Amino acid sequence: MLSRRGFLNTAALAGTVVVGGRVHAANIPEAPTMEKATMQPPLHPSSGPDYNPVVTLNGWTLPWRMNGDWKEFHLVAEPVEREFAEGMKAHLWGYNGQSPGPTIECVEGDKIRIFVTNRLPEPTTVHWHGVILPSGMDGVGGLSQPHIPVGKTFVYEFEMKYSGTFMYHPHSDEMVQMAMGMMGMIVVHPRDRSFRPVDRDFVFIMSTYDIDPGTYLPKVSEMTNFNMWTFNSRVFPGIDPMIVRLGDRVRVRIGNLTMTNHPIHLHGHKFAVTCTDGGWVPESAQYPETTTDVPVGAVRVFDFIADNPGDWAFHCHKSHHTMNAMGHNVRNMIGVSKKDLAKAVGKLAPDAMVMGTTGMAMGEMEMPMPDNTLPMMTGSGQFGPIEMGGMFTVMKIREGLARDDYRDPGPYKHPQGTVAYEVEAPAGTAPRQINEKAKAKPAPAQEMKGMNMKGMKGMKGM
Numbered sequence: 246m247l248s249r250r251g252f253l254n255t256a257a258l259a260g261t262v263v264v265g266g267r268v269h270a271a272n273i274p275e276a277p278t279m280e281k282a283t284m285q286p287p288l289h290p291s292s293g294p295d296y297n298p299v300v301t302l303n304g305w306t307l308p309w310r311m312n313g314d315w316k317e318f319h320l321v322a323e324p325v326e327r328e329f330a331e332g333m334k335a336h337l338w339g340y341n342g343q344s345p346g347p348t349i350e351c352v353e354g355d356k357i358r359i360f361v362t363n364r365l366p367e368p369t370t371v372h373w374h375g376v377i378l379p380s381g382m383d384g385v386g387g388l389s390q391p392h393i394p395v396g397k398t399f400v401y402e403f404e405m406k407y408s409g410t411f412m413y414h415p416h417s418d419e420m421v422q423m424a425m426g427m428m429g430m431i432v433v434h435p436r437d438r439s440f441r442p443v444d445r446d447f448v449f450i451m452s453t454y455d456i457d458p459g460t461y462l463p464k465v466s467e468m469t470n471f472n473m474w475t476f477n478s479r480v481f482p483g484i485d486p487m488i489v490r491l492g493d494r495v496r497v498r499i500g501n502l503t504m505t506n507h508p509i510h511l512h513g514h515k516f517a518v519t520c521t522d523g524g525w526v527p528e529s530a531q532y533p534e535t536t537t538d539v540p541v542g543a544v545r546v547f548d549f550i551a552d553n554p555g556d557w558a559f560h561c562h563k564s565h566h567t568m569n570a571m572g573h574n575v576r577n578m579i580g581v582s583k584k585d586l587a588k589a590v591g592k593l594a595p596d597a598m599v600m601g602t603t604g605m606a607m608g609e610m611e612m613p614m615p616d617n618t619l620p621m622m623t624g625s626g627q628f629g630p631i632e633m634g635g636m637f638t639v640m641k642i643r644e645g646l647a648r649d650d651y652r653d654p655g656p657y658k659h660p661q662g663t664v665a666y667e668v669e670a671p672a673g674t675a676p677r678q679i680n681e682k683a684k685a686k687p688a689p690a691q692e693m694k695g696m697n698m699k700g701m702k703g704m705k706g707m
């Protein structure tokens with residue numbers, strides 16, 4: 246669980262008197278650190294104004310202390326090891342032992358003081374994305390402050406003027422530091438507790454990495470071709486399920502610091518976007534949806550009533566984002582006859598992965614893989630393999646859970662007669678294949694790069 250790092254090495258801090266000498270090393274609060282990648286229980290406030298805390302998916306909230314009327318936090322930027330799912334660890338940069346960093350929670354009107362200690366091998370800063378604050382607290386290295394040198398501590402002081410959902414990340418060697426996993430979420434609760442209250446409040450950030458199978462370090466200069474699509478630096482089946490009590494009002498807050506948009510979809514319910522990183526959306530501007538696109542560098546928050554019990558998929562709707570590291574040059578062999586396939590396979594490198602002639606589902610099939618690599622499609626449910634990865638998890642809605650009970654209740658027990666079932670149909674109907682006529686004028690090539698639709702002409706029902 247939470248361990249105390251203890252007071253920082255005072256030698257390292259000698260002379261690190263910051264902000265005009267107002268804060269001295271001896272006054273810097275401890276920096277708690279987290280060793281686990283599993284979701285920690287909500288951190289209820291023990292001082293200051295009361296609020297209903299969030300839970301961070303596969304994460305935690307940074308403990309704080311009151312110092313007079315200031316709320317003080319301590320972030321330590323440092324190299325970390327993060328487990329993406331059982332069987333794969335990544336060497337990242339993050340904060341206080343994990344990537345992403347802990348969620349920072351406070352209340353509208355709070356005066357906050359955030360100490361940032363740099364234990365990276367290069368300078369850094371922290372930018373408070375979406376927070377309305379004085380220019381010199383905005384954390385853009387070179388523009389609004391000097392970069393924080395290696396081994397030094399800076400302090401940011403400002404008032405949280407508005408409630409809402411924001412993010413934090415470096416603005417210093419940004420491409421490298423964000424590609425290495427440096428980011429976190431900020432939740433500012435409304436001072437008025439009756440403003441849009443919810444029963445369960447989830448938060449997470451989306452990040453992407455390009456990590457070659459069998460390796461540990463993300464490639465930091467990648468622009469488009471990522472292979473690990475994560476919720477809070479976790480991939481399915483390593484992402485915790487979201488546990489909800491039937492009838493609860495639920496909020497999900499999602500930040501996106503990847504380099505593409507993610508249409509996030511929840512099954513079995515409709516919801517409304519109630520907040521962005523720009524603030525609360527007026528009720529008159531809300532409308533029902535089942536998918537909301539979270540743009541790059543943005544936050545989307547949606548609220549809904551969990552009135553439909555069950556195990557509901559919750560995922561990014563870009564299908565390549567619900568997979569783990571994969572080869573993007575895999576050929577599409579759907580509909581190719583076994584004879585042709587044998588020829589085609591002969592031309593391929595012996596270790597190349599070939600898509601199956603009936604699809605790509607691998608189910609329980611064993612594929613040899615390098616160490617520290619996850620299967621591309623994995624996970625299992627009560628009815629068999631789920632065949633997902635990446636940005637996928639399950640929202641489990643159950644009757645009668647206790648207030649802070651986020652334990653996995655196991656698979657949903659479907660009421661009798663509510664599960665899709667097999668019917669008796671005429672026997673011997675083989676899967677539909679290319680008809681004889683179509684075979685006579687073959688498709689241009691069996692090498693269909695990137696699902697080239699030309700190659701599929703003549704395949705009825707595709």
Ligand SMILES: [Cu+2]
Nearest residue numbers: 507561563566
């Ligand atoms: Cu996505």
